[in-house]
Amino acid sequence: MHKEDGVAIIGAGPVGLIVAHELLRRNVPIRLVEKRPGPSHATRAFTLHARSMEMFEHIGVAHRLEEARQRVSARRAACQPDLDV
Numbered sequence: 001m002h003k004e005d006g007v008a009i010i011g012a013g014p015v016g017l018i019v020a021h022e023l024l025r026r027n028v029p030i031r032l033v034e035k036r037p038g039p040s041h042a043t044r045a046f047t048l049h050a051r052s053m054e055m056f057e058h059i060g061v062a063h064r065l066e067e068a069r070q071r072v073s074a075r076r077a078a079c080q081p082d083l084d085v
């Protein structure tokens, strides 16, 4: 890898994607490497904690999550024992 390739970020999970977002906002070139062929279809964001939302607010993406969110009733959340994770 050459210096001009930018910052190597290994893993496109939440941490890698946020680091990528923040570096690109500052015009720092990146190279994002992910071993999975595509997104996982298992939810790992059933709940977003207040502190996470504060951080998303801070970096200016909270409104995008608000747009994409799905409200889930407490009853439905408690009744999914076969959820594939």
Ligand SMILES: Cc1cc2nc3c(=O)[nH]c(=O)nc-3n(C[C@H](O)[C@H](O)[C@H](O)COP(=O)(O)OP(=O)(O)OC[C@H]3O[C@@H](n4cnc5c(N)ncnc54)[C@H](O)[C@@H]3O)c2cc1C
Residues within 6 Å of the ligand: 010, 011, 012, 013, 014, 015, 016, 033, 034, 035, 036, 043, 044, 045, 046, 047, 048, 049, 052, 085
């Ligand atoms: C079943 C489940 C449910 C969860 N539910 C919630 C929830 O409701 N709310 C919440 O806030 N958190 C939840 N979490 C926790 C949340 O998923 C983690 O805190 C978060 O994913 C951590 O982000 P990360 O980027 O550090 O790691 P990861 O999400 O694990 O991402 C790391 C990425 O790096 C990739 N990678 C690893 N090694 C390499 C390599 N050598 N080369 C290239 N790519 C590589 C992996 O494929 C992966 O995509 C849940 C976790 C699990 C397992």
